[in-house]
Amino acid sequence: MRIKLHPILLPFFAFLALTGGLSLYALIFLSLLVHEAGHVLAAKWAGMRVRxxxxxxxxxxxxxxxxxxxxxxARISVALGGPIATALLLxxxxxxxxxxxAELKKIQLAILLLNLLPILPLDGGQALSTLLERKEKRQQSKSLxxxxxxxxxxxxxxxLMNGFPDTLLYMCLAAFLLFQNISSYRYRKYEYAYERLIEKQLTR
Known part of the structure; x- marks a missing residue:
């Protein structure tokens, strides 16, 4: 399994460094690693191969x-593995x-509350979307x-714009998540067509 850093982390951590938040940077990064370890362990427990x-x-x-x-x-377990790891660390x-x-507690609370929001691709959104999913109408439910x-x-x-510039980091995160969802929505039909093709090959 490879561990990668998304490019969006660079401006995020650069902002913290410029504002004298290097210690905060280290605590956030450690917390994110623990959170992801929870997802990985849950995936291994469910028998999934993590690439x-x-x-x-x-x-x-x-x-x-x-x-x-x-x-x-299995999919809901993986989605909730991260929040459970964060809650245990808290x-x-x-x-x-x-x-x-004190800072660690604030960070865990922030990561936990953020990830439990019912928004894709956050953990809460992943779990709720999977829970509400119907196999025969998977495309429609995910699109909605x-x-x-x-x-x-x-x-x-x-x-968040009303609190600018104090809310700048949160605005950037919300904009990033918004872009992710718009991209997923635009390409949802191609993704679903690929899934159907794989399912047909497996049932031959």
């Missing part, structure tokens, strides 16, 4: 070949007075969920 893990500001994304062929239970830090524990994510992110971006 790569890309670290992002809100957590990360696992590349799992033919993920849609696995059961709902509990450990809360009951142990370690250096930087993507549209809902786009609307929520667009509304959130407008709200």
């Amino acid at each position: 790569s893990c890309t670290i992002l500001p809100y957590g990360g994304e696992l590349s799992i070949p033919k993920r849609y062929l696995y059961s709902k239970k 509990i450990i830090v809360s009951f142990n007075n370690v250096p930087g524990s 969920f993507l549209m809902g994510s786009i609307l929520l992110l667009a509304a959130g971006l407008l709200v």
Whole structure:
């Protein structure tokens, strides 16, 4: 399994470095690694093969070949593996007075609350989208969920603009997630056609 850093992390961490937040940078990066370790362990437990893990500001994304062929239970377990790992780290830090524990608690809370939002591709959105998915109408349900994510992110971006420049980092994150959802929505038909092709090949 390869671990990669998404290019969006560079301006994110550069901003922290310029504002004197190098220690915060280290704590955030450590927290993101723990969060993703939770996803990876859950995927291994579910019998999935993880090709790569890309670290992002809100957590990360696992590349799992033919993920849609696995059961709902397995996919939901993987989606919730990250938040569970973050929640466990939050509990450990809360009951142990370690250096930087106050900042660590804030970071875990931020990562946990952000990832549990019902928005794709966040963990909460992944889990809820999978839970509501119907096999015979998978394309329609995912399309509707993507549209809902786009609307929520667009509304959130407008709200965050009122706090500019203090909310600049959150605006960048919301814009990045919005772009991801718009791209997924545009190419959803091609993705679904590929999935159907693979399913037909497997049932021959």
